[in-house]
Amino acid sequence: MTIPRLAAPLLAAPLLAGVFAPALSAHTGDTPHARSAPMAVPIAQTVPDAQDIPYPGTIRLEIDASDITRALYRVKQTVPVAPGTTSLILQLPSWLPGNHAPRGPMNLIADIRFEAGGKPIAWTRDPVEVNAFHLALPAGTREVVAHFIHTSPLQTNEGRITMTQEMLNLQWEKMSLYPAGHYVRQITFAPSVTFPKGWTAFAALDGESRNGDTVRWAPVDYETLVDSPVFAGKYARAWDLGHDVSLDVVADAPEQLELAPENLDSFRQLVSESMALFGARHFDRYELLLALTDRMGGIGLEHHRSSENSYEPKAFIDWANLAHDRNVTSHELVHSWNGKFRRPARLWAPDYRQPTQGNLLWMYEGQTQFWGWILAARSGLQPKETVLGAIANSAGLYATQPGRGWRSVEDTTHDPIINARRPVPYPTISRSEDYYNEGMMVWLEADQIIRAGTDGARGLDDFARAFFGTHDGDWGQVTYEFDDIVATLNGVYPHDWATFLTTKFQTPGQPAPLGGVERGGYRLVWKAEPNPYEAGRMRSGKYLNLLYSLGMSINASGEITTVMWDGPAFNAGLVDGVSIIAVNGTAYSDTVMKQAVTAATVSKEPIELMVKRGDRYLTVPIAYHDGLRYPWIEPVAEGEQPLDRLLAPRVAATTPATPATTGE
Known part of the structure; x- marks a missing residue:
């Protein structure tokens, strides 16, 4: 982020700092009164912008994550510096990938100390960019060593808990510092972590070696490191899902890891359906990290070669009753294509200091939400009735949500910055990140427009292959703008897509987004019992929904x-x-x-x-007399409807899954 310097005021003579300039006199009657009026102090940018040049040397990052009693990550970083370097700026990431907001947890960093040659180095925190530390280096300094502690919250009111007695979720960007002035892809780290005795660790990092309870990985650029979190646990199992994808699971208790073969096959089918949908892949291997827990904080976060996911502790052993709780894994898997390989140009940044802009999150998250549900149904990861219930929930909400009258879907893409998912008093008038679910409803309508216009020959599947399925084997990133989305849609089926997207996403006060449901041969109805998806949510969340x-x-x-x-x-x-x-x-x-x-x-x-x-x-x-009301969608006629065909499998069922392997 470049902070512009303010132009110097045009004064006859310079003013010293702290000296006020007299303002126009105010007076009552004949008696004048002076009123002091300060002048603004220009804000100076002291942290340099990132340049696409290599940082000299490899930074050693050593984390001791063995103190599960106190939930502490003890960090040691050794940062080489070029000969003759007199100053260094080290910074904690601020704009975190996947968070779409500046949420770097500087508040959890404690007891930070820097030294060179065994002697302390004084540090100064940048007064504007408070995640940055300025170091003046003694002559002859060849490396700087940083010691600090990252304190995992112990209670939910302190933040998301990342370490329990049974498992941990290590996210590198929250406990490492990187030198300012370089693209993060140009900074090399050599990471290692010491885990509690006997724990198994999972991460999409290469060159893993183990010495006792310390795991090391091959040197890697900082962008890839940040994109490769760690799940580790006392109770762990892993399964091969095919296509170089693995399911890596940690749990609160060993019995929670028992997964029936037919249920494990739904994960395998999810991977196969995803490969068939996109027609290409942009990873050499993929780690689907999953925690079965109610002790560690819940998560669903995308990465290029992995994803962080959590289910209820009994999700495997109470499969039928927790069907509503499994969509996060399909959603985050889709993000490897939509969000990581292809991402909005303004959501890509060279480092974790430059602000990003989320205006196209209705594509990044909205279409991912769409495919997450579709693939869950196609693979059997979630029953079709559950997926129809999720669509019904969104249909019911947006058919009644008063906030749609004043606020567009695209405006809610700023909510990660504005609100950071904090509770608000009246969410139905405020709205909150509706680019996920209203985005899904709009993409459902786009799919049905294409299917109707091509007599079922084409659909959004064809858009997915054309937009996300290019460059097979490319592990990098390709950015896009609004016009790229429109052009690809028109290549699938000519239509006034620019007006469609502008109206649906950028214009408030639109009719309820039911076009996809209705074109799909279904309709929104209201019943006295909750649909299967909402029934599961209420049962698991222990609440009573009387919103409608x-x-x-x-x-x-x-x-x-x-x-x-x-x-x-x-x-x-x-x-x-x-x-x-x-x-x-x-x-x-x-x-x-x-x-x-x-x-x-x-x-x-x-x-x-x-x-x-x-x-x-x-x-x-x-004074209410209309009874219990819950949203459902139901077909308008007998027989298969277009929406049924969208949810139908595309790939024949796979053979039984490979047996699980236990932790080390």
């Missing part, structure tokens, strides 16, 4: 967690954080609440809630 009836969601203890803007609960004065004590005079429970909503359909009396807000108890009547 009373206009609120309620957690297991009876606390309101979300209120629909301008819905019945909102209009009755209920807000997040209010606890429901009783319903029509009976102590609150999910069952009692649902029974009351159902009974109100044949009664003229309001539903009466006793609630607690702060230290006040209130009786709140809600």
